[in-house]
Each structure stands twice: as structure tokens, then as C-alpha cells.
Amino acid sequence: MSRSGSRTxxxxxxxxxxxxxxxxxDKVSLVYWSMWNQGEPQAQVxxxxxxxxxxxxxxxxxxxxxxxxxxxxxxxxxLAAGTKVDLMDQDSDQVAGGxxxxxxxxxxxxxxxGKALDEDGTIAGTFxxxxxxxxxxxxxxxxxxxxxxxxxxxxxxxxxxxxxxQVPNTWDDFLAECGALKNAGIxxxxxxxxxxSYNANYFVxxxxxxxxxxxxxxxATDKTGATWKDPVVMTVCKxxxxxWAKGYVPADSKGYKWPQAQQTLAAGESTMELVxxxxxxxxxxxxxxxxxxxxxxxxxxxxxxxxxxxxxAYTLSFMVLKDTQHPKEVLQFLKYTVTKDNxxxxxxxxNVGVTRKGVDWPKNLTDAQKAAENAKIVxxxxxxxxxxxxxxxxxxxxxxxxxMIDGIVTPxxxxxxxxxxxxAYWKNK
Amino acid sequence: MKKHRAMIITFLLxxxxxxLCFFLIPTIWAFYYSVFDWSGFSSxxxxxxxxxxxxxxxxxxxxxxxxxxxxxxxxxxxxFVFFLGFLLSVMxxxxxxxxxxxxxxxxxxxxxxxxxxxxxxxxVIYSPQFGxxxxxxxxxxxxxxxxxxxxxxxxxxxxxxxxIIWISVSYYVVLILAGMDKIPTDFYEAAKLEGANQFTIFxxxxxxxxxxxxxVSSVLWGISAxxxxxxxxxxxxSSEDPHLYTLNVYLFIMGFxxxxxxxxxxxxxxxxxxxxxxxxxxxxAVRRIGGRDRLEY
Numbered sequence: 034m035s036r037s038g039s040r041t042x043x044x045x046x047x048x049x050x051x052x053x054x055x056x057x058x059d060k061v062s063l064v065y066w067s068m069w070n071q072g073e074p075q076a077q078v079x080x081x082x083x084x085x086x087x088x089x090x091x092x093x094x095x096x097x098x099x100x101x102x103x104x105x106x107x108x109x110x111x112l113a114a115g116t117k118v119d120l121m122d123q124d125s126d127q128v129a130g131g132x133x134x135x136x137x138x139x140x141x142x143x144x145x146x147g148k149a150l151d152e153d154g155t156i157a158g159t160f161x162x163x164x165x166x167x168x169x170x171x172x173x174x175x176x177x178x179x180x181x182x183x184x185x186x187x188x189x190x191x192x193x194x195x196x197x198x199q200v201p202n203t204w205d206d207f208l209a210e211c212g213a214l215k216n217a218g219i220x221x222x223x224x225x226x227x228x229x230s231y232n233a234n235y236f237v238x239x240x241x242x243x244x245x246x247x248x249x250x251x252x253a254t255d256k257t258g259a260t261w262k263d264p265v266v267m268t269v270c271k272x273x274x275x276x277w278a279k280g281y282v283p284a285d286s287k288g289y290k291w292p293q294a295q296q297t298l299a300a301g302e303s304t305m306e307l308v309x310x311x312x313x314x315x316x317x318x319x320x321x322x323x324x325x326x327x328x329x330x331x332x333x334x335x336x337x338x339x340x341x342x343x344x345x346a347y348t349l350s351f352m353v354l355k356d357t358q359h360p361k362e363v364l365q366f367l368k369y370t371v372t373k374d375n376x377x378x379x380x381x382x383x384n385v386g387v388t389r390k391g392v393d394w395p396k397n398l399t400d401a402q403k404a405a406e407n408a409k410i411v412x413x414x415x416x417x418x419x420x421x422x423x424x425x426x427x428x429x430x431x432x433x434x435x436x437m438i439d440g441i442v443t444p445x446x447x448x449x450x451x452x453x454x455x456x457a458y459w460k461n462k
Numbered sequence: 463m464k465k466h467r468a469m470i471i472t473f474l475l476x477x478x479x480x481x482l483c484f485f486l487i488p489t490i491w492a493f494y495y496s497v498f499d500w501s502g503f504s505s506x507x508x509x510x511x512x513x514x515x516x517x518x519x520x521x522x523x524x525x526x527x528x529x530x531x532x533x534x535x536x537x538x539x540x541x542f543v544f545f546l547g548f549l550l551s552v553m554x555x556x557x558x559x560x561x562x563x564x565x566x567x568x569x570x571x572x573x574x575x576x577x578x579x580x581x582x583x584x585x586v587i588y589s590p591q592f593g594x595x596x597x598x599x600x601x602x603x604x605x606x607x608x609x610x611x612x613x614x615x616x617x618x619x620x621x622x623x624x625x626i627i628w629i630s631v632s633y634y635v636v637l638i639l640a641g642m643d644k645i646p647t648d649f650y651e652a653a654k655l656e657g658a659n660q661f662t663i664f665x666x667x668x669x670x671x672x673x674x675x676x677x678v679s680s681v682l683w684g685i686s687a688x689x690x691x692x693x694x695x696x697x698x699x700s701s702e703d704p705h706l707y708t709l710n711v712y713l714f715i716m717g718f719x720x721x722x723x724x725x726x727x728x729x730x731x732x733x734x735x736x737x738x739x740x741x742x743x744x745x746x747a748v749r750r751i752g753g754r755d756r757l758e759y
Contacts, residue, residue: 106718109502109725131725135503226614229701230721288590288611291699424724428524431722432704441615461517 061362063095065120066108068349071099075180075383079370082378086369093362095120105131112137112354119357120366125176125350126413129168129420132352138175139353144364145174151372159371163411164348164388168420176350177367179379181386183328183401184234184345184414187312188305189298190325192219196304200329202341204242204272207332211281214304221281223294223303229427229435230414234307234345236434237416238331239269245338249416253425256459258452266451270437270444277440287439299324307331309347313397314384328400344408348388422458429454489738495731502717502727514732524704525733528712535623535708536687536744542627543683544676547634552664554635555642569636571629576692583625584697588612619705622697626690634679641675642668677752684744688737695720709737 065083069076076099083095100107105123109131112118121132132138145157145165157165164178193199193210196217201207211221225231240249243265252260276282283303286294295312297303299319306312313326320326333341351370353363369375376389386394386401394402413419418426429451437447496514498507518525554564571579587594590611599608612621645668653663669676691710698706701721714720717730 103718106723113502113505127723131501131723132503135501137503226611227618227699227701227703229703285590285609285611287614288588288617290584290589290613291701293589293591419722423722424726427702427722427724428704432702436615439615457521461513461521 059092061093061359063093063119063357063359063363063366064117065095065097066104066111066118067097067099067121068102068104068123069099070101075379075385078379078382082370082375083366085375086366089369090362090365093366095366108132117356117358118354119359119363120351120353122179122349122351125168125178125348126417126420128176128350128352129170129413130423132354133168133170133175134420137355139355139357139360139363140173140175141177141353141364142174144368147368149371150368151374156368156371159390160388161390161405163344163408164346167346167348167411167413167417168350176348176352177371178348178350178388179370179376180349180383181388181405182309182311182347182349183386183404184238184307184309184347185328185330185401185404186305186307187298187310188327188329189301189303190327192301192304193327195219200327201332204332204334208275208279208281211276211279215280220283220297220303221305222276223298223306224282224286224289224438225291225294226287226289226439227435228291228294229431231306231308232438233415233431233434234331235273235438236269236430237345237414238307239272239334240265241343241412241416242331242334242339243269243337246343246410246412247416250418250421252451253416253418253422253430253455256456258455261448261451261455266448267444270447273438274440274444310386310398310401313395317384326397328398328404330404340409342404342408343410343412344404345414346405346408346411347414425455425458429458492731492734492738495728496735497732498728499726500728501725503725507728510728514729515736517729518732518736524707525712527704528707528709531619531706532688532690532708532710532740534619535626535690536684539623539627539630539687540680540683543630543634544679546627546631547638547679548664550631550635551638551642552660552668554639565636565639569632572632577696579625579629580693580696583621584613584699587625588621615703615705618697618703622694622706625697626693629693630683630686634683637675637679637682638672641672645671673752677748680748680752681745684748685741688741688744709733709740713737 067076067079069079076097080097083097087094104121105127108118108121121128123131128138146155148154149156149159152159160178161181164181165176166174167178168176192214196210196214196219198210198213199206201210214221237249240252248265252263252266255261277284292315294303295306295308295316296319298306298312299316310328313320313324316324330341330344333339351367353360353367357363371389373389373392376387376392379385380387380392380394384395384397386398386405390406415426415431418430433442433447433450433454436442437444442450495507497509497511499510499513500507550568554561554568558564585592590596590609590613593612595612596608596610599605611617649667649671650663653667658666689710690708691714694706694708694711695714698720702715702719707715713730713733716724716726716733719725
């Protein structure tokens with residue numbers, strides 16, 4: 034090759050490398066760690082969001098890692114090892130008690146006040162009421178909820194109709210309807226004997242309905258433990274045990290291993306279960322397409338402060354990592370995920386409730402959607418204690434409560450344990 | 463000699479380095495982490511001295527429940543594992559036909575995944591609706607007994623111990639049989655000629671002759687029992703169940719969680735340190751109590 038030819042090759046190479054470098058410099062690569070397993074419907078929807086976002090933003094790529102439900106735990110280890118992650122998702126209360134509490138989260142307030150992608154108004158205004166600020170910390174919002182599961186009685190409409198029963202609004206009505214079901218030879222309540230989380234919902238809701246939102250947290254954060262001695266706690270325990278005494282919960286339930294009780298619901302052998310609104314999706318193949326799913330709110334208690342519309346919710350949220358090098362791009366992606374079209378896709382293909390106003394939830398969750406849209410007060414699992422004081426909630430309240438509701442310990446023993454356990458927890462803090 | 467020493471060191475070095483990096487150093491670091499209050503999310507760790515240990519030993523009923531569960535698995539489970547192990551070994555070694563078949567059949571639970579075994583016990587054997595035990599008892603007329611709730615919170619731990627014994631027996635049958643196979647048959651023949659019965663033969667010949675196997679098996683069982691994690695963790699289904707906590711499970715729940723993470727890594731490490739100390743004490747005790755002169759034959 035002649036000298037001038039060699040020179041031309043070198044110049045061309047230098048130009049090419051410079052262009053490649055500039056192109057690479059403009060390209061933004063985001064890393065997303067997900068709580069979903071690859072292949073799950075929700076993961077497939079999120080993948081399609083990623084594909085659609087990348088198509089309209091060619092300079093941005095998002096690389097997902099499908100970790101499954103231990104996502105935050107795996108992320109914790111990875112962050113300690115110096116791995117760079119921009120975006121993650123998980124159950125909102127877990128993230129609130131984990132990464133947010135550890136000050137690893139990027140605040141979203143300013144961004145949420147920005148304009149929505151597909152309508153007039155702010156991004157914050159597109160969310161169903163109550164979900165966006167459930168786990169705010171010191172006035173800052175860190176979580177971007179995208180899936181909404183209500184905690185209600187999930188029930189078989191056909192069985193309720195067969196017994197001539199109706200959806201109850203009060204606890205007395207609820208007991209009456211359970212009685213009607215039992216008289217018709219139908220098991221009223223499905224209850225997982227070993228599911229501490231599900232069964233604790235009775236305790237949380239009854240306290241809320243009688244004493245109003247926040248009383249449970251007040252009792253749990255009283256370092257003397259004395260608030261647990263309020264007669265309301267004994268009343269609530271007796272109301273729960275009464276369901277067994279009256280035969281509304283089958284005696285065998287004590288020996289059920291999850292998901293045995295919900296399988297009886299799918300098989301038409303029991304009528305209702307107090308659980309999250311994911312249940313119809315979880316039981317879709319067992320129950321069949323003709324199963325008539327309904328949801329109703331936990332009933333009010335006479336003279337109680339909590340209202341029928343007050344709703345416990347389990348949300349799943351995205352969270353931006355504080356140390357992300359590309360917050361603008363990550364937030365752009367999040368803005369894209371809450372457009373109506375994308376939320377409709379999640380509702381339809383994921384078969385779940387979503388957090389965007391004006392998007393229809395799956396047919397099986399129509400009642401749940403109404404409850405979510407009309408809720409004036411929305412609170413997290415354990416009245417939010419799972420997020421704020423996970424150890425207290427799990428070890429002192431939730432797990433010992435299951436022994437009480439299953440009749441292994443008496444209400445008196447349970448209350449004594451609440452008092453001593455709460456004192457010990459705060460003494461060690 | 464120097465040449466040999468150099469060669470020995472060379473061959474031992476890779477394994478020693480691996481042992482150092484993946485066992486010894488992390489063990490020492492565990493002692494370090496156990497004196498901190500640490501969630502694991504950041505490098506900020508708050509030094510708390512022996513507070514984690516004080517809390518564990520003086521103020522944590524769940525730790526003691528887990529400890530008790532581990533001890534029950536160790537001693538009660540161990541008694542039945544070795545009792546059944548010896549029984550099956552003696553039966554298989556008694557000259558029955560198909561000894562290898564029985565040996566392979568008995569070993570089957572050891573090759574099945576633990577998650578599959580927990581599903582088997584929870585849904586096929588113990589379930590109040592579908593369980594074989596309940597159905598069989600009902601069929602033969604024991605209606606009251608058939609209603610026993612094996613998985614109720616106050617029964618689930620004992621039910622789990624039964625399952626663990628069933629799974630574990632086979633491994634120790636194989637070990638004991640291997641020891642029995644080494645015993646020269648002359649001793650048995652001579653004993654029979656002297657008029658000794660089976661139990662006397664077992665007590666005076668078999669046990670002394672396989673004593674070293676018994677000691678090694680005891681140590682292995684002790685470590686396995688104290689470390690029990692897989693079976694209780696998967697037997698718990700979706701959520702934590704404190705009735706099934708062993709020390710290892712409680713450690714995992716506090717450090718990593720199951721359904722509801724608690725994220726107390728420093729505290730969990732302290733549990734690990736205590737578990738290590740318990741295992742060391744157990745090993746020393748077994749070797750001291752069981753030590754005797756080796757029998758040569």
C-alpha cells in the first residue's frame with residue numbers, strides 16, 4: 034500500500050473511532066432489577082414497556098434482571114459489592130422499610146409535579162387517590178406504585194346468591210350472612226391456618242374499624258406496652274375467635290397449609306377469604322373462566338371510628354436508586370409506564386389492578402377497582418408497621434396473633450405477649 | 463524430606479487457600495460483623511459491642527425457641543435416627559435376599575429434592591383433606607384419630623421432626639452398614655457357637671467393632687441437625703412460621719427474611735456465631751464422651 038493510501042486508512046479509522054465514541058457517549062444504558070420472574074405476565078408487560086420506550090428513545094437502553102421476590106435482598110448484596118443499578122421494584126412496604134429507610138432512594142416530588150405524558154395535569158394527578166404518598170418519608174415521595182392490590186373479602190358470588198345472602202356493610206350483617214351460608218350447608222370463610230400475614234388482616238382491620246386509622250401504630254409504638262391493655266384488643270380477639278366458635282371457619286383450617294384454604298374457594302367449597310385482590314389471578318386456572326369473583330370491603334363495626342371505605346392496600350412500586358447516574362432518563366421511563374395505554378396493558382395482560390386513574394381493571398376485579406377509587410383512607414399492611422417497624426410487626430404482633438386466631442393461645446396470653454414483646458422490642462432498639 | 467515437604471505444601475496450597483478465603487476469613491469476619499447494628503444496605507455500621515449477644519441471650523424468646531427446636535431435632539431426632547438406623551442395618555445385614563436392593567430403596571429419600579419431600583409430607587401425608595394418614599385411619603375405623611391436625615401450629619414442629627427422621631435414617635443406615643460390612647463373620651460364628659443371642663451379639667460385637675463409625679456418624683448428625691435449614695424453610699410454605707424456626711432458619715429470617723424481610727444483618731451474624739460455638743462444643747463433647755482405643759482386627 035502506498036504512503037498516501039496508508040494515511041487515508043489511518044484517518045478513516047480515527048474518524049470512525051471518534052464517531053463510535055461520540056455515539057457511545059450519547060447512549061444511556063440503564064440497569065433495572067425486577068422482583069418478577071422472567072415469563073410471569075407482569076414481567077412480560079414490563080418488557081414490552083421497555084421495548085416501547087427504547088423504540089421511542091433510541092439513545093436509551095434498559096437492561097432488566099429478573100430476580101424474583103428476593104429482589105431487594107439480592108440488590109442489597111449487589112449494592113454493597115459496588116454494582117450499579119438505576120431502577121428496581123418490589124412490594125412498597127418492603128422497599129419503604131428497606132432501601133428507602135437506608136436512604137438509598139431518589140426523591141420524586143419535583144418530578145411528580147411535572148406534566149403527565151398523555152394528559153393535561155401533573156403526573157401525580159394521574160394516580161388513583163391515596164397510593165402515591167402511602168410511604169412518604171419526611172415529606173418526600175420515593176416510591177412509584179404501578180400495581181394496586183386491595184385487601185378485601187374475595188368471594189364467590191354464586192355461593193352468596195345461592196344462600197340468599199348479601200354483601201354485608203356492618204360486622205353484624207357479616208355474621209348474619211355467614212350464618213345464612215352455614216345454614217345453607219356452605220362453608221362461609223376460608224382461612225389459611227399457617228398464613229400469619231393473611232390472618233393478621235382481621236386484627237388490623239377490626240382495630241381500625243373500631244378505633245380508627247393509626248391506633249394500631251399508637252399501641253405498637255407505646256414503649257411501655259400499656260396501650261395493648263385497652264379493652265378493645267380483647268374485644269377484637271374475641272370477635273375473631275367467635276368466627277370459629279360459630280363454625281364459620283372450618284375447624285380443619287387450623288391444619289391447613291397455604292394454599293389449601295384458597296383452593297377450597299376455587300373449588301366452590303367455601304365462600305370468601307380475607308386476602309389481597311391478586312387471588313382471582315392466582316386461582317384463575319383452578320377456578321376456571323366461569324367463576325364469578327367478587328370483592329367487598331371489610332365491614333364497619335357499630336359505633337366504630339373507621340369507615341367502610343377505609344382500605345388496606347398492597348402496592349408494588351418502582352424505586353429509583355439515589356446513586357443513579359441517569360435520573361432524568363429513569364424518570365422518563367417511569368413517566369412512560371403510567372400512560373393510560375401502558376397501564377391498560379398491565380391490567381389486561383398482568384390481570385392485576387393498576388394505579389392509573391381511568392384505566393379499567395380486569396373484569397374479575399371490578400369491585401376492587403371501585404373500592405380503590407372511592408377509598409378516602411388507604412393504609413399498608415399492619416397499618417404501615419411492616420414498613421416502619423418490620424421486626425416489631427412480624428415478631429411481636431403478626432406471628433403471635435396467628436397462634437391466637439388459631440386457638441393455640443388464649444386472647445389473654447396473646448395480649449400479655451403483646452405487652453412484654455413491645456416493651457422488650459423498644460428496650461433493645 | 464525437604465523435597466517431600468515442598469511437595470506436600472505445593473499440593474495442599476490450593477485447597478488451603480480456598481479454605482482460607484471461603485471458610486476461615488468469613489468466619490473471622492462474622493465475629494466482626496456481629497458486634498454491629500447493620501442492615502446491610504450501606505457501609506454505615508453502628509458499633510454496639512456485645513449488645514446483639516445480650517439481646518439474643520437475655521431478651522429474645524424467639525431465639526431460645528429456635529435453639530430448643532434445634533436441640534430437639536439433635537437429641538430426640540438423633541435418638542430415633544440411630545435407633546431406626548441400627549434396626550434397619552441389622553435387618554439388612556441378617557442375610558436377607560436382595561440386600562443391595564433394600565439398601566438402594568432405603569436411600570431413596572436422600573436423592574429426592576428437599577422441596578419435593580416437603581410437598582410430599584405437607585400435601586400427601588399430613589394434609590387434613592388429602593393426607594394418607596388421615597384417610598387410612600378413617601378407613602380402618604379410627605375416625606377420631608383421623609381428624610388429628612398434623613399441621614396445626616401446635617403440632618407442626620413434631621410432624622416436621624418425624625419427616626426429618628424419615629429422610630435422615632437412610633444416610634446413616636448406609637454408614638452403619640458400611641461399618642458392619644468390615645466385621646469379619648468369624649466373630650459372629652464364634653458367638654453363635656457360644657450360644658449368644660442376637661442382642662448380645664449386637665451389644666458385644668457389632669457396636670464395639672463399629673464404634674468409630676458411630677462416633678463419626680454422631681458428629682455428622684450433630685452438625686446436620688444443628689444446621690437444619692432446608693426442610694423447615696420449605697415446610698413453612700409462603701410465610702414465616704416461628705413454630706418451625708431452627709437456629710439457622712431464624713438466622714436467615716433476621717438477616718434476609720422470607721416473605722417479610724427484617725434486614726438485621728449484624729444480629730443475624732451474632733446468631734451464626736452462637737451456632738458455630740454450639741457446633742464446636744457438641745463436636746468436642748461427642749469425641750470426648752465417645753473416645754476409646756481403636757480396635758484392631
